[in-house]
Amino acid sequence: MTTVYGIPVSPFVRKVLFVLEHYSVEHQLEPVIPFDLPADFHKLSPLGKIPAYQDDEVTLADSSIICAYLDDRHGGSAQPSVYPQGRVNRARAQWFEEVGDTKLVELLGGGIFLERVVKPKFMNEPTDHGVVEETINVSLPPVLDYLETQVTESGFLFGEDIMLADVSLAGPFVNAMYAQYQVDAERWPKLAGYIQRVLATPALQIRMAAEKAIMAG
Ligand SMILES: N[C@@H](CCC(=O)N[C@@H](CS)C(=O)NCC(=O)O)C(=O)O
Structure with a gap:
């Protein structure tokens, strides 16, 4: 299996x-x-x-x-691919996957989710509030400024279908949401709307439903 x-x-x-x-x-x-x-x-x-x-x-x-x-x-079955067509878009998709896997996991995962959820709930360690504040107020904003220029007001990174790049980019925001952090929609309106659209897809709803039991402790 x-x-x-x-x-x-x-x-x-x-x-x-x-x-x-x-x-x-x-x-x-x-x-x-x-x-x-x-x-x-x-x-x-x-x-x-x-x-x-x-x-x-x-x-x-x-x-x-x-x-x-x-x-x-x-891939190549009846389902559309999880990667976009064409070498430029495929390269861009790999880039967004990398941004999610590295910088976003470091900041949203390590700086917020680890501190606010994993340490107190699963490791019996206190939250380092200094790390959280620094992440939210200093480290994260330039990255969110960049992402605000990359997403659009409708659809996903490569059109109307959710792809792996979207799950990679929005995934760390799911973890931050479990730690009571949400992107400020007044400061980063396109990014906040994009994340909400990704999270509302059936694919992400299935994932988040499966994660509920763990997050409930
Ligand atoms: N580049 C790896 C990163 C995997 C990763 O860092 N996983 C974390 C959990 S979310 C982990 O296992 N951390 C333990 C460690 O780094 O020792 C991937 O894409 O799978």
Whole structure:
């Protein structure tokens, strides 16, 4: 059975589950929590990170690599691809995936979600409010200024269909939302509207419903 190892609230695991669901690939999720890894987990994920992935032909780690593999193997079916057409748009999609996976996960995941949710709720550690304030008021605004210039007032990054780049970009905002942070719609109106549209899609609604139990503790 195709198996994803990780927890669904991880923005990286969320990407992989989105692609599996998009291509209707039967799969199971084997819970693996970062910082409390099973003894032999490095055999699946040599860098010790989630997600790891295994099916009848390959074992992989890293969400972007897993998603590209899944598209190679299961794309081209009746479903539209999770990547846009054309080399320019495909390169741009990889860029937005990278922005989500790096800067946004660092700021929204590490600076807000980790501090406000993971540390107090799951690690028995206090929130560092200084880190949260610095993230929200200093580090994040220039990144949001940039994203405000990249999204449009309707649709998604590449038109009317939600794609992997959208899930990668909006995913860390889902985690920040769990930590009571939302983009200021007066200061960044296009970005705030774009995030709301992504979150309202059936694909994201399915993901967030599956994450509810964990977020409820
Ligand atoms: N580039 C990797 C990043 C994966 C990642 O950093 N996962 C986090 C959880 S959200 C993790 O496992 N962190 C534990 C660690 O870095 O040791 C991917 O796209 O899969």
